[in-house]
Amino acid sequence: MTNLLSRLFGRAKKGSGATAKDRLRFVLQHDRINLPPERMEEMKSEILAVIVKYLVVDKDRVEIDLEQRDRRHSKLVAEIPVAIHTPPSNSKQITDSSALADVAESNGANNGSDAQSAEDEAAKPEAPKDAVEAKADEGEDEEDKKA
Amino acid sequence: MGGKVVTISSGKGGVGKTTATANLGISLASLGKKVVVIDADIGLRNLDVIMGLENRIVYDLVDIVEGRSKLRQAMIKHKKFDDLFLIPAAQTRDKMAVSPEDMVKLANELREDFDYILIDSPAGIERGFRNALEPADEVLIVTNPEVSAVRDADRIIGLIEAADKGPGRLIINRLKTELVKKGEMLSSDDVFDILGLSIVGIIPEDELVLSASNSGIPVTLNMQSKAGMAFNNVARRVIGEDVPFMNLDESRGIFQRLAKLLNGR
Numbered sequence: 221m222t223n224l225l226s227r228l229f230g231r232a233k234k235g236s237g238a239t240a241k242d243r244l245r246f247v248l249q250h251d252r253i254n255l256p257p258e259r260m261e262e263m264k265s266e267i268l269a270v271i272v273k274y275l276v277v278d279k280d281r282v283e284i285d286l287e288q289r290d291r292r293h294s295k296l297v298a299e300i301p302v303a304i305h306t307p308p309s310n311s312k313q314i315t316d317s318s319a320l321a322d323v324a325e326s327n328g329a330n331n332g333s334d335a336q337s338a339e340d341e342a343a344k345p346e347a348p349k350d351a352v353e354a355k356a357d358e359g360e361d362e363e364d365k366k367a
Numbered sequence: 368m369g370g371k372v373v374t375i376s377s378g379k380g381g382v383g384k385t386t387a388t389a390n391l392g393i394s395l396a397s398l399g400k401k402v403v404v405i406d407a408d409i410g411l412r413n414l415d416v417i418m419g420l421e422n423r424i425v426y427d428l429v430d431i432v433e434g435r436s437k438l439r440q441a442m443i444k445h446k447k448f449d450d451l452f453l454i455p456a457a458q459t460r461d462k463m464a465v466s467p468e469d470m471v472k473l474a475n476e477l478r479e480d481f482d483y484i485l486i487d488s489p490a491g492i493e494r495g496f497r498n499a500l501e502p503a504d505e506v507l508i509v510t511n512p513e514v515s516a517v518r519d520a521d522r523i524i525g526l527i528e529a530a531d532k533g534p535g536r537l538i539i540n541r542l543k544t545e546l547v548k549k550g551e552m553l554s555s556d557d558v559f560d561i562l563g564l565s566i567v568g569i570i571p572e573d574e575l576v577l578s579a580s581n582s583g584i585p586v587t588l589n590m591q592s593k594a595g596m597a598f599n600n601v602a603r604r605v606i607g608e609d610v611p612f613m614n615l616d617e618s619r620g621i622f623q624r625l626a627k628l629l630n631g632r
């Protein structure tokens with residue numbers, strides 16, 4: 221009844237006009253950079269595949285998006301949370317770990333979500349360096365490889 | 368430099384370029400301007416019938432370009448306005464008969480004697496569009512508030528900017544106020560948000576446009592027509608007047624008034 225009323229009085233929730241606008245926005249984003257959605261997805265997985273060779277990436281929280289201010293200004297904006305490497309409390313790697321700590325701090329300073337991912341990672345059990353690399357290759361298969 | 372060349376283009380076909388060109392021509396003439404309208408849609412001549420001048424044609428655009436006719440000989444004077452002329456398209460030739468350079472040369476000649484030279488562009492992005500674009504000082508892009516028309520408009524806007532003829536202004540044609548109110552049609556604001564070009568006209572859907580094309584008397588000459596009034600406003604904006612957009616909200620029934628109250632707008 222309320223539905224009928226609201227329709228009678230011309231206040232539908234989300235009509236096809238709004239859908240048209242969303243669809244147009246999407247299709248024009250791709251038209252304007254001449255890269256169809258399908259190819260864009262391909263590109264994203266390729267980018268990720270490269271990054272994953274070097275870093276541990278939280279794949280579920282990766283965001284690579286096209287931002288368009290207008291017809292002439294498009295940019296690809298990527299947010300790729302990476303795991304902060306926590307070195308084993310082994311005294312040999314002290315120099316390494318201090319360098320990494322610096323990186324973690326400066327990340328934390330300019331980006332809230334990176335700081336978040338640093339914390340997340342810190343909470344996890346420590347993994348030796350080669351284990352991290354193994355993870356990069358084999359996805360979710362974590363830890364205990366070498367230990 | 369003299370007169371100004373205004374090209375009317377669209378991307379998608381059938382959105383109202385020829386209707387807009389004819390009506391702008393009439394409106395500008397009735398505002399006291401010297402106007403010539405050129406049908407650049409070679410092979411698909413149409414502007415002549417919309418303006419009711421089809422049986423006066425002797426020569427056409429291609430005849431001028433190929434030197435069979437003097438410019439003045441091919442120009443057809445409008446029945447009502449002494450300072451409004453049509454250069455018709457050739458019906459039996461194809462677009463390659465005219466080049467962008469031909470159009471620039473023609474436009475430059477016309478600039479000396481006319482205030483406005485309006486060019487009705489064919490649909491699409493090929494030679495005919497290039498012909499219409501090349502001499503342009505300003506481009507008006509006609510679109511309908513509809514996904515495919517807006518998409519194609521975006522494409523043409525990109526090409527216009529790439530040719531250094533931008534930014535161009537938009538004519539949003541065939542807007543159905545009732546549908547917009549129900550949220551079932553893109554609004555002029557939506558189209559503006561998406562395309563990012565300023566709007567020079569919002570023309571409502573109007574049955575009188577059909578009757579006008581039936582009779583060959585463009586709708587601006589009909590005082591009853593909202594579309595006609597809207598086209599007239601476009602002409603005034605083209606000559607630089609600051610004209611507020613008219614209220615297309617014609618329905619003032621009890622339900623609409625109630626809705627206004629209830630929705631606080």
Ligand SMILES: Nc1ncnc2c1ncn2[C@@H]1O[C@H](COP(=O)(O)OP(=O)(O)OP(=O)(O)O)[C@@H](O)[C@H]1O
Nearest residue numbers: 380381382383384385386490541571572573576577
């Ligand atoms: N505001 C309007 N209200 C109702 N009908 C309209 C309106 N504008 C245009 N039309 C109708 O739309 C049809 C197409 O118009 P028109 O020929 O002007 O389009 P066009 O863009 O020149 O087409 P083409 O790309 O084929 O040259 C015509 O039948 C015309 O009567």
Ligand SMILES: [Mg+2]
Nearest residue numbers: 384385408413
């Ligand atoms: Mg036409």
